Structure formats: structure tokens, C-alpha cells
Amino acid sequence: MTAIANGRKAGAHDPFRITRRGLMLVLSSPSGAGKSSIAREILETDPEVEMSVSVTTRPRRPGEVDGRDYHFIDATDFNLMVNRDELLEHAKVFGNYYGTPRKPVMDALAEGRDVLFDIDWQGTQQLTERTADDLVRIFILPPSTAELERRLQTRAQDPPDVVAQRMAKAADEMSHYLEYDWVIVNRSLADSVDQVRAILTSERLRRRRQTGLSDFVKGLREGR
Numbered sequence: 725m726t727a728i729a730n731g732r733k734a735g736a737h738d739p740f741r742i743t744r745r746g747l748m749l750v751l752s753s754p755s756g757a758g759k760s761s762i763a764r765e766i767l768e769t770d771p772e773v774e775m776s777v778s779v780t781t782r783p784r785r786p787g788e789v790d791g792r793d794y795h796f797i798d799a800t801d802f803n804l805m806v807n808r809d810e811l812l813e814h815a816k817v818f819g820n821y822y823g824t825p826r827k828p829v830m831d832a833l834a835e836g837r838d839v840l841f842d843i844d845w846q847g848t849q850q851l852t853e854r855t856a857d858d859l860v861r862i863f864i865l866p867p868s869t870a871e872l873e874r875r876l877q878t879r880a881q882d883p884p885d886v887v888a889q890r891m892a893k894a895a896d897e898m899s900h901y902l903e904y905d906w907v908i909v910n911r912s913l914a915d916s917v918d919q920v921r922a923i924l925t926s927e928r929l930r931r932r933r934q935t936g937l938s939d940f941v942k943g944l945r946e947g948r
């Protein structure tokens with residue numbers, strides 16, 4: 725696919741690329757709005773983006789892989805990580821604890837790679853307080869309530885009582901769209917993915933993120 729080829733050409737290891745600091749791309753949405761599908765597509769097609777793998781005390785679901793989907797840990801280890809300040813943010817969601825390990829994120833940003841976060845509004849608020857300059861926040865809305873319910877039901881990963889619980893929470897969660905920089909209504913996966921790519925392209929070009937610019941311009945002015 726050309727998108728991959730182009731991405732590689734301009735990738736983090738391209739010696740001609742202007743050095744930049746990576747950014748933190750946060751995707752939040754109510755359950756079932758399509759955030760995970762969008763994230764998967766971006767990760768598969770953009771080699772400069774990597775996923776932040778959260779720790780969670782939630783039990784692993786069939787099909788989930790430890791270390792890929794989440795690091796599945798118990799409450800004791802979770803508290804240990806909180807106390808050692810090893811989490812960039814953490815929150816309780818649907819009765820389980822979730823948190824973002826700090827070190828992989830910091831390493832990626834310093835190396836000019838972008839990190840994608842699938843976290844809720846509570847985590848986003850904490851990141852806004854701590855790492856605002858690196859943050860790009862996108863909120864995904866469903867096209868309608870009926871469509872949201874349909875997606876939650878056909879996903880078939882959760883029992884009906886959990887679906888009902890998530891629908892009830894959706895209205896609450898959606899009120900947080902005001903705390904995000906960009907809002908996408910997910911009518912079609914392909915369009916939403918294109919829109920996220922457009923945001924990524926723009927945000928990467930921000931002057932403050934292009935840390936190699938002064939050297940580059942110096943070279944230009946010296947005729948190199």
C-alpha cells in the first residue's frame with residue numbers, strides 16, 4: 725500500500741527528515757463509537773505511530789493477548805505502580821482500574837515517534853494537566869444513539885447487562901467532548917481514519933514539534 729511506503733520513506737529513521745518530538749494522540753469515545761477500529765487502522769498503516777499498552781486489573785477476555793492489548797495485572801501490582809509514580813495517568817472505568825505506563829511513552833516521544841492512547845476522559849484530563857504540550861486529543865462520537873446501541877449489541881463481546889450499563893454511561897461520557905481538541909462523528913470507518921490522518925499530519929507540522937528546524941534553517945541560510 726502506498727500509504728505505508730510513503731510513511732516509511734518519511735519515517736523516524738530517514739536521515740533527511742527534520743527531527744521532531746513525537747506527539748501523544750488520544751482517542752476517546754463512549755463505548756461502541758468505533759475508537760478501537762480507528763486506532764487499529766492507524767497503527768497498521770502508519771509506522772511512526774505506536775500504541776500505548778495500558779495496565780489493567782480487568783480480567784483478560786478471550787482473544788486478548790497479554791502485553792499486546794493490555795498488561796493484565798492484579799490490584800496489588802497496580803497500586804505498586806501508582807505508588808512508584810510509574811503511571812502517567814490512571815482511572816477506574818466500569819469497576820476496573822486502568823493506567824498508562826510512563827516510560828514507554830517518554831522514550832517514544834523523545835525518539836520522535838507518536839503514541840496513540842485509547843483512554844477515557846478521566847485519563848485525558850490528567851494528561852492535560854501533566855503533558856499538555858505533547859497532547860492531541862480527539863473525541864469520537866457515534867452518528868446516532870440507535871447506531872451506538874446496534875454496534876454495542878453486534879460486538880457481542882459483552883453480556884446484555886453490560887451493554888445496558890455502557891449505554892447508560894454513554895450520555896455521560898459524551899458530555900466530555902468539550903475537553904477535546906478535535907471531534908469526529910464516526911459515520912464511516914474509512915472517512916474517520918482519513919480524518920485522524922489529516923489531524924496527525926497537521927499536528928506533526930506544528931513548529932514547536934519540529935525540534936530540528938533551527939539546524940535545518942541554519943543550514944539553508946549557509947547555503948547547504
Ligand SMILES: Nc1nc2c(ncn2[C@@H]2O[C@H](COP(=O)(O)OP(=O)(O)OP(=O)(O)O)[C@@H](O)[C@H]2O)c(=O)[nH]1
Nearest residue numbers: 754755756778814815817822823824842843844847
Ligand atoms: N484512563 C484510562 N482509561 C483507559 C486506559 N486503558 C483503557 N481505558 C479505557 O477504559 C475503557 C474500557 O476499556 P476496555 O475494558 O478495554 O473495554 P472496551 O470494550 O474496549 O471499551 P470501549 O472501548 O469503551 O468500548 C475504555 O473507555 C478505554 O478507553 C488507561 O490506561 N487509562
Ligand SMILES: [Mg+2]
Nearest residue numbers: 756759760842
Ligand atoms: Mg475499546
